[in-house]
Amino acid sequence: MDFNPYVLMLFGNALLTTVISSAVVAVILLREYRPTIRRLKQTNTADRR
Amino acid sequence: MDITLWIFVLVLAAYVIVAAGLTRFIRNSADFYVMGERGSTVLITGTLAATFLSAVTLMGIAGISYSEGPLVIGALGSFGAWLGTLVAVVWIGRKMKAMECRTMMDFFDRRFNNKWVSVVALILMVIGLLGYGIIQLIGAGLVLAEIIDVPFPVIIVAFTAALMVFCSLSGMYGVVYTDTMMFFTLLAIAFVISPMLIDQAGLENLRGLGERLPGYWTLAGADDRSLGWSISQFLVWILFFACTPALVSRVFPAKNDFVILKVAIVGVFFAPAMQLMVYLAAGAMQVIQPGIEPADRAMIVGFMDHTNPVLAGVGLAGLMASIMSTASTLFVLTGFALARDLYEKLFEKRLSEKRSVLAGRISQIVVSLIVCVIAIARPAGIYWISIYAGSIFAVAWLPTIVAAMTWRRANATAALACMLVGSISFIVFGELERHDVISYPAGIDNLMIAFVLGTATLVALCYACRPSSYELARYEEMKGQRMAEITIGRFLDSDASGATLIREYRRVWWVMAAMLVIAFGLWGFFFVRLGL
Numbered sequence: 001m002d003f004n005p006y007v008l009m010l011f012g013n014a015l016l017t018t019v020i021s022s023a024v025v026a027v028i029l030l031r032e033y034r035p036t037i038r039r040l041k042q043t044n045t046a047d048r049r
Numbered sequence: 050m051d052i053t054l055w056i057f058v059l060v061l062a063a064y065v066i067v068a069a070g071l072t073r074f075i076r077n078s079a080d081f082y083v084m085g086e087r088g089s090t091v092l093i094t095g096t097l098a099a100t101f102l103s104a105v106t107l108m109g110i111a112g113i114s115y116s117e118g119p120l121v122i123g124a125l126g127s128f129g130a131w132l133g134t135l136v137a138v139v140w141i142g143r144k145m146k147a148m149e150c151r152t153m154m155d156f157f158d159r160r161f162n163n164k165w166v167s168v169v170a171l172i173l174m175v176i177g178l179l180g181y182g183i184i185q186l187i188g189a190g191l192v193l194a195e196i197i198d199v200p201f202p203v204i205i206v207a208f209t210a211a212l213m214v215f216c217s218l219s220g221m222y223g224v225v226y227t228d229t230m231m232f233f234t235l236l237a238i239a240f241v242i243s244p245m246l247i248d249q250a251g252l253e254n255l256r257g258l259g260e261r262l263p264g265y266w267t268l269a270g271a272d273d274r275s276l277g278w279s280i281s282q283f284l285v286w287i288l289f290f291a292c293t294p295a296l297v298s299r300v301f302p303a304k305n306d307f308v309i310l311k312v313a314i315v316g317v318f319f320a321p322a323m324q325l326m327v328y329l330a331a332g333a334m335q336v337i338q339p340g341i342e343p344a345d346r347a348m349i350v351g352f353m354d355h356t357n358p359v360l361a362g363v364g365l366a367g368l369m370a371s372i373m374s375t376a377s378t379l380f381v382l383t384g385f386a387l388a389r390d391l392y393e394k395l396f397e398k399r400l401s402e403k404r405s406v407l408a409g410r411i412s413q414i415v416v417s418l419i420v421c422v423i424a425i426a427r428p429a430g431i432y433w434i435s436i437y438a439g440s441i442f443a444v445a446w447l448p449t450i451v452a453a454m455t456w457r458r459a460n461a462t463a464a465l466a467c468m469l470v471g472s473i474s475f476i477v478f479g480e481l482e483r484h485d486v487i488s489y490p491a492g493i494d495n496l497m498i499a500f501v502l503g504t505a506t507l508v509a510l511c512y513a514c515r516p517s518s519y520e521l522a523r524y525e526e527m528k529g530q531r532m533a534e535i536t537i538g539r540f541l542d543s544d545a546s547g548a549t550l551i552r553e554y555r556r557v558w559w560v561m562a563a564m565l566v567i568a569f570g571l572w573g574f575f576f577v578r579l580g581l
Contacts, residue, residue, distance in 0.1 A: 008576060011579075014325055015568050017135070018318050021314050022561045037550070
């Protein structure tokens with residue numbers, strides 16, 4: 001095995017870009033949408049009962 | 050007629066026909082400027098990715114990857130561009146869309162309501178967009194003219210005529226749809242032609258380039274560039290891409306916040322995916338055919354001489370797409386700036402919807418004619434402007450926009466001073482270095498100095514001057530304008546049960562999971578094959 005840290009940096013940064021964008025979107029979804037989604041789900045469940 | 054000329058004509062005709070067909074959707078100014086905010090995930094991803102991937106990637110940076118190694122720009126400079134794109138979409142673009150901006154100039158107008166701020170921002174935008182766009186059109190047009198053996202002025206007239214048709218007839222509709230068509234051509238380059246070239250070269254041989262060209266698989270590259278240079282590239286690209294109107298404005302036509310969030314994942318994934326595949330293919334060309342001169346023709350030689358005629362045609366269409374997708378966005382925004390921001394707002398013309406669209410169309414024709422004349426004449430001044438054009442948004446706009454969005458004390462005086470100090474010092478320090486009057490330590494350049502000076506001026510004047518009551522009121526109002534709340538409200542208005550909202554919310558999570566799996570698979574594969 002001939003580990004090249006620079007190559008890891010190249011593809012690691014490409015992967016990191018998707019990881020960061022996913023993390024940012026996840027935070028937005030959890031902070032800005034989840035409370036409403038939970039409320040809607042609870043209301044829907046109560047309506048069904 | 051030569052096959053390459055056929056492809057050139059057919060590709061241009063296809064874009065023009067599609068754009069002409071879209072004219073029927075233009076019923077008011079919202080349709081013309083932001084395609085009635087009906088942009089789906091595919092369309093917004095397409096226009097973002099196609100605008101992102103310009104001829105600079107396919108020629109300039111591919112050339113550096115070919116001669117010095119894929120890591121020289123790819124590892125840090127391009128990483129800055131990818132992160133900058135994310136900032137442009139998910140923060141600046143999303144916030145401006147929440148403020149109901151149709152152009153980036155709307156933001157300056159609404160936040161400060163100051164004519165001087167608007168005039169300076171407008172001048173910087175027109176110079177930045179045109180300077181960057183025209184020089185790309187000239188550079189790639191010269192290469193294309195050589196490939197298809199058609200005089201350069203004919204290429205430029207054909208390009209600008211096509212741009213005129215789809216920008217003036219169908220405005221943002223035409224740009225977004227044709228960009229998406231171009232995106233699929235660019236995908237073919239990244240995921241069909243590039244893998245073929247890499248396969249022809251063989252991953253082992255590609256990896257072995259480090260033995261023939263020492264440093265080829267390092268950050269410094271075969272030319273042994275300094276670490277400071279790589280860091281400087283990272284900063285230049287992240288600052289430039291974070292606030293360039295070409296990328297930020299891609300968000301404005303989005304249908305809702307879920308589209309923006311999906312684009313932030315998918316569109317931003319395609320930035321490295323398309324670029325790195327091209328860089329690796331350029332490296333593969335070093336194995337297949339060393340000694341290509343000039344190096345920025347490496348990918349074109351790859352398309353034309355090392356694939357079959359069909360793929361060579363796709364490659365040529367992709368090269369045209371890389372030029373036109375970026376140029377169409379830059380020029381449509383310049384036209385919008387002239388019609389909407391200069392004529393309608395600064396000159397305070399109250400136009401009906403019909404006349405507003407007409408003004409937009411006329412300005413697109415004017416921009417196309419100006420671009421055509423400048424590109425054919427190629428005056429020395431345009432090369433000078435191009436040195437500074439692209440990066441001017443980084444030094445003049447970015448600190449102003451960030452402060453205006455996040456700082457209560459931001460005011461028109463500070464914004465104006467920041468834009469002037471940033472842009473003027475950028476040019477002055479650049480010229481002093483260009484004429485060998487001063488030199489900077491390794492890793493420091495005029496962009497960094499101008500950015501620091503502009504930001505320092507902004508901060509000092511934010512503390513020295515008090516914001517007006519209008520600015521304070523707008524800041525508070527802006528803080529309350531959130532894309533999530535707008536989207537939730539609209540979804541619940543159309544479906545009170547919230548089922549559609551919940552479905553869209555879940556879809557974003559699924560898209561995120563899928564893209565993470567794809568990214569791990571793709572980049573993991575290349576790392577194992579080339580880095581272990």
